[in-house]
Amino acid sequence: MFDSSGVNLHTRIGRNSRTVVLFVHGLGGGGYETWDEMPRMLFDSVDVALFDYASGLRAWKRRGADLEAQVSRLRTALSNLQKDHTYDRIFVAAHSLGGLIAEVAIQRSLEGLQKSPVTPIAAVLLFASPRAGSGWASIPAMREFVWLKRLSKRVAEIDEYYSTHIEGRATPDADLGRFFMPHYAVVASSDSFVNRFSAGVGIPMQQRLPLEGTHTSIVKADSSDYPQVQWVQRIIGEVIELRSFVEKRCAQKERRLPAAVIVAELRTGFDGAPWELLYHEVRDQLSSSSVSVVDSAAYPNVPIDILVMIRSAGAILQKDHAVRDTLMRVYAERIVDQNKRLVGVCAVGEEHQKAKETLSDWLPMDAEGLFYIEGASDDDQVYAVITRWMQTAIARNSQRMRDGSRLDRILDLAPDPYNIPGRNLL
DSSP: OOOTTSEEEEOOTTTOOSEEEEEEOOTTOOTTTTTTTHHHHHTTTSEEEEEOOOOGGGGGGGTSOOHHHHHHHHHHHHHHHHHTSOOSEEEEEEETHHHHHHHHHHHHHHTTSOOOSOOSEEEEEEESOOTTOBGGGOSOSSTTHHHHBTTOHHHHHHHHHHHHHEEOSOOSSOOTTSEEOOEEEEEETTOSSSOHHHHHTTSOGGGEEEESSOTTGGGOOSSTTSHHHHHHHHHHHHHHHHHHHHHHHHHHHHTTOOSEEEEEEEEOOTTOHHHHHHHHHHHHHHOOSSEEEEEGGGOTTSOOSEEEEEEEHHHHHTTOHHHHHHHHHHHHHHHHOTTOOEEEEEEESTTHHHHHHHHHHHSOGGGTTTOEEEEESSHHHHHHHHHHHHHHHHHHHHHHHOSTTHHHHHHTOOOOGGGSTTTTBO
16 A cells, blocks of 8 residues: 555546645554545545554554654655656645654755755645644653654754745745745644644744644544645645745746736737737836836746737627637636736727627626726727736736835836726626
8 A cells, every 4th residue: 555655645547636735644643544534635636645654652662663764765755756746746744743754854855956945845734743842752762752852852953944944934925045835833722742832833823723622633534624624725725826926936036037027918810910019018118127017928937917818899799710719718728827817808999899798798607807808999099908907917916026115106006997896897
């Protein structure tokens, strides 16, 4: 069941997931026994892997586990998940002693790597892990207690490494000089082995989940309604989105772009050359030393902030299949886009009002709130529409990019024109 590195991996045929949750049990636990149904609850959306090792009573004849050997096995398991199974988003969920083993194994995996902020280890979720040790382990009855005792040498080494090299905050304003690896903690209300301080020390308050329960009950979940299951699912989505943004910041830094960068893309037809000129003119007009509105063609691996689609009203009213196909591709991309790009569709011509209605009819009902649809009679109005959309994209993203309120002062932007509910919004 478990391979030589101690892992059993569960995947769905045909899913080709990039994301896996690796479960690491604690002292005396088991790969499956510790976690009950929690891995199964997550398996609908991501792949899951379980790491097993003998410790506690399972290793009593050897007076406990050789933890350095288990660290080595877990490090191998992490490497296999990355290289053999091509996972680039590994979420490590660890209980109790498993948290210490996992953090040392991750540290060993990172040593020698160039400090690119985003690594295959996406986040660490600790369940009642003794980050400051445990008073229960004061008597060295087993070898594991050397690590588990309060303020042990190993606990201190883990704290020193992670406070120096790891960005554990779940924030888009991450320190790009550290490995981006948000840390989260579940803190049990009635834990006789790991107190609340030890379980949560070093973890931002907003990244802790206080739960009613004991040291072992907080990792048991037989329903997707359990708060710890929903918490893990939320974290996975949150961290994937944050990693995308951090990657974008890294790309900006490598290209030495201004701190504020908006990536735009234009979709138009064979008759779109005049509109493309307007699109680039608006980009240049809104770019400055503090914000750069760049075209996606120059930055193909950077997520798009604003997508502009411009077509003639005549082609739309003629039910041109190419126009409709382009619109539906844009819709599909918008649905799966985790960065929530702004999408604007403009119908140009005297009958632009009727064309707007046709565009609205083509889109599915669930497109409401995802698109801005506008009309323009001439090129001057097209220029004004593109300008509004790009200003809106800048205003929406300014909070994550501003230095204080400097960006807003430099741009002197009007309020987002689409903050008014229902205005030209599907």
